[in-house]
Amino acid sequence: MQATPGQRVRTRFAPSPTGHLHVGGLRTALYNYLYAKSMGGDFIVRIEDTDQARKVEGAERSLLNTLEVTGIVPDESFIHGGNFGPYVQSERLGIYSKYCEQLLEQKQAYYCFSTAEELEANRKLQMKQGMQPKYDRKWLPEEMGGNMPESEIRRKREEGAPFVVRMKVPDYISIMFEDMIRGPIEFDSATVDDQVLMKSDGFPTYHFASIIDDHLMEISHVIRGEEWLSSMPKHILLYEFFGWEPPKVAHLPLLLNPDRSKLSKRQGDVAAEDFISKGYSPEAIINFVALLGWNEGEGCEREVYSLDELKDKFTLRRVGKAGAVFNVEKLGWLEKQYIKARPASEIISAIKPLLQAELAKKETGMDADRLVSDDYLGQVIELMRERVNFEHEFISFSRYFYFDPEEFDEKAVAKRWVDDTNEVLGEFIEVLENTADFSADNIEAALKAFVAPREKKPAFLIHPVRILTSGVGFGPSLYHMLEVLGKETVIRRLRKGIGVVGK
Missing domain, CATH: 1.10.1160.10 (Glutamyl-trna Synthetase; Domain 2)
Structure with a gap:
């Protein structure tokens, strides 16, 4: 099911500013954004802050920033503007009040003065009786099929008693709609509660405000999580009460943990x-x-x-x-x-400021200008691409390319050092000093030529050299690592390491 011919696709993401953006919310935003863009339409971000008790200061800007960081940029929002604002529900209270009055006049909504204690007692009684908890319609007026005299309702209002406004759900009807993902769905109105539309603090509930806003903002498609599926009957009824055409709807599947439990x-x-x-x-x-x-x-x-x-x-x-x-x-x-797959130039642009900040705080023992050069960083990146999990690990996981090791892996040392290791290392340092072209190929050839007459395998030196130059017993190709570090740094670290390790 696509857009109605001639209708401009307009989707919306309507988060509540109650904290960070859940990945489920990010998926909802992304799918709304992708659908709108795939159809040449508009993507709107609307802040639904009707629950003032749970509102977190600054959360709306944080939510929008997270969206934009991930590339989801709205066409309209409380920051980007648009022709259908305000885009924050707390700035639209007058609009909701007007439409609430309309439903009251049409006898499709009514005042409810039941206290929280009464509602809780009624809920417990219904559950004890094995019934689905619903409002008992104590305050449904006689003229709407209830038992409450209009005079009693008038008296309560004149006293200034706190109240909410509830919708009157029609009895014994089927409520049907077509879900773009799930197909036709039908509800029995007997399972639908008389939903609160306006709360005692003068703010609308989500159900009421979102319907009005979706209509006034000309939202063509509502794409949201499966948890809202049970609310659809109320929403369909509200559209019918106002005589409005409802948008097309799609309810996304739940997000699950690997054990199939709901993501929490x-x-x-x-x-x-x-x-x-x-x-x-x-x-x-x-x-x-x-x-x-x-x-x-x-x-x-x-x-x-x-x-x-x-x-x-x-x-x-x-x-x-x-x-x-x-x-x-x-x-x-x-x-x-x-x-x-990322070009080295992009990675360099991202990590260079991180490295410069590190170098400003700590002595390196190396040529700092060389370390932050594009050429040097490019060599490090190509050596470490297969080994890092995150971009920042080109710095944090690769510190030996920028700083002398301050300690050496004890387990690696215990495994690789024998009585004559330092002596052989000292002799090999002289070989490196005499290696004019300090390339990976030449270093490898020199090491193998050095160990052969001593009846030792290359590994006898490979591992100690790696540990003394990097501090750890693992890493990329040793010969290429030494080439990148450079002759001066390698020899200095080896001399320093011999003085510490294996003593």
Whole structure:
């Protein structure tokens, strides 16, 4: 199901400013963005802050910043502007009040003065009786089929008693709609509660405000999580009450942990900001999130997509109904693919400021200008591409390219050092000093030529040389690592290391 001919596609992401952006929210935003862009339409961000008690100061800007960092830039928002604002619900209270009055006049909504204690007692009683908890319609007026006299309602209002406004759900009807992912769905109105539309603080509920805003902002498609599916009957009824055409809707599959349980904040990092702060790139995050429910087609094994490619290929027809498993290992794999493919120039631009900050704080013992040169960093990147998991690890995981080792891996030393290791190392240093062309090939040839007459294998020197020059017992090709470090640094580190290790 696509857009109605002649209708401009307008989608929206409507987060509540209650904290960080959950990956489920990021997926919802991404799918709305991709659908709008694939159809040549508009993507809107609207802040739904009707729950003032849970509002976190500054969260709306943080949410928008996270979206933009990952490449999801809205066409309209409270920052970008647009012709359908305000884009923050707390700035639209007068609009909701007007439409609430309309429903009251149409006898499709009513005042409710039930206290929190009464509501809780009624809920417990219904559950004890094995019934679905619903409002008991104590305050439904006589003229709307209830038992409350209009005079009592008037008296309560004149007293200034706190109240909410509830919608009157019609009895004994079927409520049907077509979901773009799940197909036709039907609800019995007997299962639908008389939803609160306006709260006692004068703010609308999500259900009421979102319907009004979607209509006034000309939203053509509502794409949201499966958890909102049960709310659809209320929303359909509200559209009917106002005589409005509802937008097309699609409910996305739940996000699941690898054990098939529902993804929860209590089970680890689930905020998009968490993954950004850990070093995952926006490209990998967006790619990963896109695959949480969508695939290009049957038999397609491709898994790496740029945002532009996703805009071109995305369709709701390829979004599944079943829960999508959130496997962070997949995100790690994608990050590796992006690191392998990313041009060295882009990585250099990203890591050079990090390295310069490190060099400003700590003595290196090497030529600092050379260390931050594009040529040197490019060599480090090509050596370490296969070994790093994140871009920042070209610095943090590769410190021996920039700083002399301050300590040496004790287990590696214990495994590789024997009685004559330092003596042989000392002799090999002289060979290196006399190696004019300090290239990987020449270093390898010199080492093998050196150990052969001593009836030792190359590994006898390879491992100690690596440990003394890097501090660790693992890494990229030793010979290429030594070439990049340079003759002066290698010899200095070897001499210094012999004085410390194996004594």
